[in-house]
Amino acid sequence: MRYGLRRDDDLALAFDCVSGTAARMRHAVRYNKDVFWTRMINLFQAMQAFVKVADVGSFAQAAGQLNVSTSVVTRHVSSLEQHLGIRLFQRTTRKVVLTEAGAQYADGCRVLLAELEEVESRATTASRDVAGDLRIVALGSFSLFRLTPLFAEYQARFPQVNLRVTLTEKRVDLLEGGFDVGIVTEHMIRSESLVARRLINSHAVPVAAGAYLAQAGHPQTPAELDGHRLIAAPFDTTGPMWIFRKGDGDAESASEDGDDSGESIAIDASFTVNSMIMQKQAALGAMGIALLPLEMVEDELRAGTLVRVLDGYAVLNGDVAVSLVYPSREFVPRKVREFIDLAVGFFK
Structure with missing residues (x-):
């Protein structure tokens, strides 16, 4: 590999990336991300030590202010001098003075370190503040009858956050899509590395x-x-069968005795569409019998525009489980954490 363990190679790589192009940096990172970032951090620490010595005129004082040993500061400065091929300080028994080249280099380091500090400050502030864009991908069919009140409450609490919502019925990759959170069914998740928290399990009727x-x-x-x-859906998530068991229409109560066997009915749908919203509209339009989440059709059942079919039976494999998914439990921005906490409480 290009990047060995020699200290001069470490600094050469870091200097190349700091002073070079974005393309060089991408090339370097591609080989070994962990090694690359470790060496970049070492470079900035060396620059910080060098600037501190330049400011106070003493290796010992600089070490004291940085809470490290004098030998660490000396090693940092020596590494910089070795890589640059120049002397940064004139050393005497009583004082340390910048050379002309050292003074120019110190000015450049101060600018770079100040910019780095500003970037870090903006990043940590953005993570603490509840503001900016929150990108959400959600199951379209679920969104219309459950999510709007959640979104409204979140924005009432945090008006500085802009919600950027994408609705879909397809499988999604949260990371590739650039989403902060997803509100989706389990079969829609393309990555196993996500954190998933169940929001609701709606029985299908x-x-x-x-x-x-x-x-x-x-x-x-x-x-x-x-x-x-x-x-039905083109590739119904329940499989090619609807499985019924005689009971009161509740899948959980119908299988309380531990026997989940039931009567399997092959699905040969006359109308298929990959949207539960359209399936519901098709049922309302007298196009046939649809298997839909109870919460999605409660209003229509009360109004009489839809009627329960086989209400003496439970469907054992038709539940719709919706989960909140997000990339990691660590370093979660506050705007994302607040949404997660609100959503989990909202659906309890």
Whole structure:
């Protein structure tokens, strides 16, 4: 590899990146990120030690102010001199004086270190402040009936945050997409390295419009679905089967005895669409029977525009579990942490 363990190579790499182009820096980082950043930090520490000696005129005083040993400061300055091929200080028994080249180099180091300090300050301030853009990707079907109140409450608390929401029904990569958080079903997550916190588990129920049932009849058993028009996703997340078990319509209570076996009905849908919102609209339009989260159709069931089908049965494999996902538990910006805490509490 290009980067060995020699100290002059360490500084050569660091100087090359500080004084060179962004392309050189990307080239260096690509080889070994951990080694690269360690050496960059070593360079800045050497510059900091050099500038401190230049300011106070003493290796011992500089070491005291930096809370390191004099030998560490001496080693930092010697490394810089060796790499640059110049003498930075004239040393006598009583004092340390910058050479002409050393004075010029000290001026440049002060500018660079000041800029670095400013960059660090802006970064830490941005992490502490609840402001800026919060990028969220969410399951489109879930968003319309549960997320708007959450978003409204968050912005009421933190008006300086701009919510940038993307709705989708597809699998997403949180990191590649540049999202801070995702509110998605488990099958939509493309990375296993994310932190996932369950927000809600909504039981699915078969529903249809009264007009459709008046024309096609009410199925009394799951087997009778074979003669009905069914509405589903193109690749239904429940699999090619809807699995029913006789009970009160609640999947959990229907399997309290520990036996999850049920009657499997093959899905041969007459209408498929990759949106639960459109599936619901299709059911309202009397196009057939759809399997939808109960919370998504509660209002329509109360109003009578949709009717429960096979309400004496529970669907064992149709639940929709929605989770809050984010990249890491460490170094989470405050605006993201506040949203996570609010969302988890909101759905309790």
